[in-house]
Amino acid sequence: MLLHILGSCAGTEPVAGRDYTSWVLECDDCAKYWFDCGGAAARTAYLKGLDPTDIRALFLSHTHLDHIAGIPLLLQTIKKQQWLVHDPSYQALPIYTSRPQILDAAREFFICERGNLAHASPEEFTLELHELSAGEIFRDNNIAVEALPNNHQPPDPATGKPVSYSFRIFCQNMTIVFTGDIANLDEIAPWLQQHVDVLLLETGHHKPWEQCEQIRLRGWNIDQLLFVHNGHCIFDDPVTAKKRADQAWGKPVIFSCDGMTFPLLP
């Protein structure tokens, strides 16, 4: 099982060598599960050799553009790959999101772009909407995914529904938590009070060493701490930031970079 970082940057101004947030969990049968899709995630994935036509599902923590702007390019990459390999077997891309409107926006991109893709397969894949809610949202033979609303964005004023989520993934006896963007770690405390193998922790809105100290003081049992959605606290002085974070947690943390791949060993 592998964890690929496609984009490691928070929604700040463009940063050299850093694209916006996206990562992929690849299981031993090569099935891939995408979490967020910022920037040119599909390009990075393709160049890493990750086939875009076997994405089992795309989970969107919320619909800020640093987490979703790469969706049109992802759709284009899937379509192009279908044509290049003459394989129309990829029928549907399931997208899990709090904002159903995003599917209409994506379809508009399809419609606008279709005239330029004369060789598109007549069996073009469809987009399959799944609206997020709290609790288990996905299960197949590889993984189960739970969603938990957080306070990064207020609920939709029209419907009262939460629009910003964190995810917990169970896969091959491992537990992975992805914070998405959060206001405070307390929002996912119910998950952190149980053992977590890998915590993907956003730090664009926080100081990593302060998050590390909070985790240590609360006694949360986390094996691996992987910072994603990174911001200036890390970019401006990574050496000092790493030293402070390691000291605050009492163990080495990992500041992720674009293109990194981590083996996950249960």
Ligand SMILES: [Zn+2]
């Ligand atoms: Zn963000």
